[in-house]
Amino acid sequence: MNWISLKMLTGNQGKYLGIILGIAFATLLIAQQTSIFCGLMLQTSGQIRDIQGADIWVMDKNVQFVDDVKPLSDGDLYTVRGVPGVAWAVPLYKGLTRSRLEDGNFQQTILLGLDDATLVGAPPDMMLGSVFDLRKPDAVIMDVEGYQLLWPNEEPRTGKRFEMNDKEAEIVGICRASRTFQTFPVVYTRYSQALQFVPPERKVLSFVLADVTKGSNVEEVCRRIEKQTGMRALTGKQFEWVTMEYFMRKTGIPFNFGITVALGFIVGTAIAAQTFYLFTIENIKQYGALKAMGAGNLTLLSMILLQALLVSFIGFGLGIGAAAWFGIVANAPGSRLAFYMPVEVFIGTALAVAAISVLSSMLSMHRVMVVEPAVVFQG
Amino acid sequence: MTAIANEKPLISCRQVAKVYGSGNAEVHALRGVDLDVYAGELTMLVGPSGCGKTTLLSVLAGILKPTSGTVNALGTDLTSLTSWQRTAFRRDNVGFVFQQFNLLPALTAAENAAVPLVIKGQSKRKAVAAAIALLEKMGMGERVNNLPGKLSGGQQQRVAIARALVHHPHLLVCDEPTSALDAKTGHTIMELLRSIAVEGDRAVIIVTHDSRIFEFADNMARMDDGRIVSQERYSNSGSPTNVEKVIVQQHA
Numbered sequence: 001m002n003w004i005s006l007k008m009l010t011g012n013q014g015k016y017l018g019i020i021l022g023i024a025f026a027t028l029l030i031a032q033q034t035s036i037f038c039g040l041m042l043q044t045s046g047q048i049r050d051i052q053g054a055d056i057w058v059m060d061k062n063v064q065f066v067d068d069v070k071p072l073s074d075g076d077l078y079t080v081r082g083v084p085g086v087a088w089a090v091p092l093y094k095g096l097t098r099s100r101l102e103d104g105n106f107q108q109t110i111l112l113g114l115d116d117a118t119l120v121g122a123p124p125d126m127m128l129g130s131v132f133d134l135r136k137p138d139a140v141i142m143d144v145e146g147y148q149l150l151w152p153n154e155e156p157r158t159g160k161r162f163e164m165n166d167k168e169a170e171i172v173g174i175c176r177a178s179r180t181f182q183t184f185p186v187v188y189t190r191y192s193q194a195l196q197f198v199p200p201e202r203k204v205l206s207f208v209l210a211d212v213t214k215g216s217n218v219e220e221v222c223r224r225i226e227k228q229t230g231m232r233a234l235t236g237k238q239f240e241w242v243t244m245e246y247f248m249r250k251t252g253i254p255f256n257f258g259i260t261v262a263l264g265f266i267v268g269t270a271i272a273a274q275t276f277y278l279f280t281i282e283n284i285k286q287y288g289a290l291k292a293m294g295a296g297n298l299t300l301l302s303m304i305l306l307q308a309l310l311v312s313f314i315g316f317g318l319g320i321g322a323a324a325w326f327g328i329v330a331n332a333p334g335s336r337l338a339f340y341m342p343v344e345v346f347i348g349t350a351l352a353v354a355a356i357s358v359l360s361s362m363l364s365m366h367r368v369m370v371v372e373p374a375v376v377f378q379g
Numbered sequence: 380m381t382a383i384a385n386e387k388p389l390i391s392c393r394q395v396a397k398v399y400g401s402g403n404a405e406v407h408a409l410r411g412v413d414l415d416v417y418a419g420e421l422t423m424l425v426g427p428s429g430c431g432k433t434t435l436l437s438v439l440a441g442i443l444k445p446t447s448g449t450v451n452a453l454g455t456d457l458t459s460l461t462s463w464q465r466t467a468f469r470r471d472n473v474g475f476v477f478q479q480f481n482l483l484p485a486l487t488a489a490e491n492a493a494v495p496l497v498i499k500g501q502s503k504r505k506a507v508a509a510a511i512a513l514l515e516k517m518g519m520g521e522r523v524n525n526l527p528g529k530l531s532g533g534q535q536q537r538v539a540i541a542r543a544l545v546h547h548p549h550l551l552v553c554d555e556p557t558s559a560l561d562a563k564t565g566h567t568i569m570e571l572l573r574s575i576a577v578e579g580d581r582a583v584i585i586v587t588h589d590s591r592i593f594e595f596a597d598n599m600a601r602m603d604d605g606r607i608v609s610q611e612r613y614s615n616s617g618s619p620t621n622v623e624k625v626i627v628q629q630h631a
Contacts, residue, residue: 003503004486004494011485289481292442293542294470295498296463373442373469376477377433377554377586 005303015279026268027319031349037257039338045240046178051121054209065246071203085221089210090115100163113194129173143177146185164197273360280364292373308361388415395448408434410605426602474543478555482527489523492541533564
């Protein structure tokens with residue numbers, strides 16, 4: 001009976017396309033909005049991923065996310081170095097400062113000060129120049145998107161100069177960095193140089209980056225640091241989640257996106273269910289005739305389920321394809337849109353579409369279950 | 380045709396009643412119907428609208444279960460069967476011809492005619508091949524790949540009849556088979572149904588308002604208000620006007 005079921009479905013092209021488009025629309029909305037949400041969450045922790053080379057981030061115990069800097073004292077760095085299992089530990093400065101351009105305009109800038117000796121945390125993806133040029137006086141490396149924000153009509157180049165805290169800085173390199181949540185330019189420099197680009201403060205150490213000795217367990221060393229220093233020690237991955245969870249908990253972002261996703265689910269279900277039900281009602285005499293001829297309820301239910309599966313499969317394919325296409329556009333160079341579709345979003349959307357499919361077909365199934373075969377004798 | 384007959388009826392119903400609804404909304408569609416239907420005969424159920432013809436047809440075909448009374452068809456007491464068993468009974472023994480044909484619009488003539496075999500579990504290829512062979516016998520050989528929308532009313536009804544016969548049922552039930560057809564086509568269809576009854580030794584039951592086709596009946600039950608008010612059985616080769624009326628039941 002499967003081929004009869006599929007021919008019945010595809011024979012009514014208007015309804016067939018209507019159901020597919022309903023499901024495709026729901027899929028697109030659910031997958032795209034969830035992926036934008038994931039992209040935004042990823043942006044909040046992008047700077048943690050960009051700082052590579054260290055297993056452990058050590059910070060004040062009250063730090064809630066990566067931009068929530070609570071300065072440490074210089075002595076904390078040495079305390080961390082003294083914890084068993086720590087191979088090395090270096091300072092990291094992270095803060096906001098104001099850049100002053102040649103035309104007198106100001107722009108908030110994220111400033112990262114790397115350990116002078118090792119340059120741990122230097123940008124891994126250089127477009128122009130070298131990270132070792134940071135050793136030059138007043139040298140900074142800027143991310144390309146930040147450069148284009150500050151000088152929109154210029155090709156990125158080294159040698160460009162600007163001021164931070166009345167101190168001149170020279171761009172010696174251009175790098176690619178993760179998009180930041182605040183969309184500010186990201187400037188890398190040496191730790192000692194960074195302190196000259198910000199107003200003087202009593203405590204300036206933002207984080208301690210540390211690595212473990214060979215054979216040590218990172219988690220264990222983290223716990224040991226916390227126990228011995230009273231500070232908070234997290235792996236990079238843990239710090240990313242702490243940051244993302246903060247934004248999920250403390251902002252309305254998940255709720256707003258959740259509303260859109262729920263609307264997508266509801267509207268998609270409504271469109272698909274209504275069209276599918278109308279399709280079934282239109283064919284109710286045919287189903288009645290099949291019942292009269294000896295087709296059992298299970299046979300008819302499997303026919304409807306097959307129809308629902310087919311339209312869901314095609315609708316899901318179209319919707320997820322459209323969402324992926326949006327993702328390609330969103331992640332194109334120069335775009336500031338956030339989009340990240342992990343496999344969890346793909347699977348979650350597929351499950352949501354399966355639920356839409358089941359909900360949509362349930363009405364139709366019920367209608368076919370209760371229809372009396374005698375309906376075919378009603379003129 | 381040898382209608383007189385004393386042979387055992389293919390279907391026999393006794394004191395069949397069917398009540399819809401309950402309380403004040405009770406509707407008595409059938410009130411103690413007795414009827415015998417014989418193989419090789421064309422039985423017509425006639426009467427005014429709402430007299431219970433279609434309900435009786437549904438009961439005889441195993442679609443509806445009567446509220447009371449007995450229906451014995453092909454040696455099976457239909458009233459004792461479960462819904463699932465009645466479905467199986469219809470699948471194996473009954474062919475249906477509907478007033479509006481009820482062909483699946485997306486299926487070709489051959490595919491439509493093949494549906495009962497597919498329901499019985501045959502593969503599409505075998506079922507369609509059998510359907511094509513039957514349609515060719517019925518003069519529809521050149522139309523087997525046409526969709527119902529491309530067929531005339533008479534051709535659609537032929538496809539519907541082929542669908543009703545393809546699985547070799549013992550009983551053919553037809554609901555107003557000529558009402559959607561012009562007189563000439565209706566006449567042709569009735570000749571076809573009659574030959575199916577006679578040559579195939581099947582029982583054909585027809586519900587109709589169409590007095591133009593009464594002449595084809597071997598056995599005519601007139602109904603009113605849920606009862607059979609008269610039943611006439613002819614030893615006939617054609618029209619009641621030149622037949623021997625063998626049985627007349629008159630009910631008060």
